[in-house]
Amino acid sequence: MPASTSPIPHRVRHPHPLRWLLPLLLFANLAACSSGARGVDSRELAFAGQNYRVVHLDLKHDQLKLFWREPGSGRPFGSIDALRQWGQAHGKRLLFAANAGIYDRKSAPLGLYVENGKTMVPLNLSHGNPAAGNFSLLPNGVFAIYPDGHAAVRTSNDFKADGKPAQWATQSGPMLLIDGKLNQQFVDDSSSLKWRSGVCVRSSTQVLFAVSEGPVNFHTFARLFRDKLGCRDALYLDGSISRLYVDGEGYAGAPAFMVKPYAGIFAVFVPQ
Template sequence: MILALLGGLAGCSRQAQAVDSDDVVFDSQTFRVVNVDLERETLSLHWKDPESSQPYGDIETLRQWGIAHDRRLLFAANAGIYDRQFAPLGLYVEHGKTLVPLNLVRGNPAAGNFSIQPNGVFVIYPDGTAAVRTSTDYKADAKPAQWATQSGPMLLINGQINDRFVDDSASLKWRSGVCAKTPHRVVFAVSEAPVNFHTFARLFRDELGCRDALYLDGTISQFYVDGDGYAGAPTFMVKPYAGIFAVFTSDKP
């Protein structure tokens, strides 16, 4: 009986560590950082309800969908930048199916941050490994994706901060981003207050130990962590999302 109880506790510990959430203070700013272990949990992307074909639009709607299907939402975050029709602006892949193709158009003012070069792709391959690649490198790789979202700009490229960023820039926004620290360890971060791109990139390089990191979005960005609630931009700033990262458990809520 004692061994069974200890085994159950160990299982709970492993579950908790598979999606690990912490507040990190860096350069006098607070960030919510979430680590996802892809060897223990499935990280997926969600845009539209497969039954109704209607966009989820927000994390709470996706969470309720999970409850209706006996799946508890452990973690969620908005994915890449989208257009005025609330469709992903660049590559978007779900379950191995490309719903929006790779977007290599440059210099489009309407694309905002997406057009700052280089932009990039966060991808999970069919073998369960993850990577962040510049959009041109992703195209050159020509590897099939199981899940993928394109956004921009790249925060880090091969350990170097994007040279478009200015150290003392006064452009301050809530910001979210992602890196694949290892092929099976994905790290997400969202600022709890407005920061500039340079500070946000240094967080990924100097604090989180990433070499390639991708900006996801700005003022509307929020994370949801089961048991901790929401972090990131204030709720009144949030608008409908086109894609949402999620980690579900099959356990009933």
């Protein structure tokens, strides 16, 4: 009888624990990037002896809106921090914020203010009112986002003549640039030095905000938009109270002790 042969046992291979761990870590990183790590394009630039904080928004991805009063209560937000806290309470994270146009003594926008398609303050074409301050330096202008998602900076008269309804809009002044040219009211060696903020639309969906990190005059600030940022039309937003907020970076612009309540605030939120 032939001798019986025992089968050779197979070696059982146990997968290395890292084989399962690495894909899980990769997935977690991807999830974090997609859910909360996205920010806005923010950078510091030097120009003509002064530093500036510049934020570049792409309206195809960044949902830029305007906020004045809290829904429900009707109370003005007044500050970027109050708006940020409101967003947190509603499951939103504030990526970017900036004060909008000039306001009056009653803390209401001095000119056109449109929020989500509703005109809350009409276009202001009054001329030569000294109480209006920089708003009366003509031409003043309008920053608007339209229902189709494109944005524009126009002089107030051109905005009226165009007649297109805006989804979001704020009026301020003066215009810094009109069709690539500096506002003729600006003087190269002016001694009127203030912290300043402004906005331009470089293409239909590319919006740039800038704030100075120290006092500058209008002429230098307008040249920043033309010569450094490549803008053709740019609008001044406000002066010594102006600040930008960027998530993860904090505030840039005027010192905190100079800031007063805002009437309108630009903001980009994302879900928390």
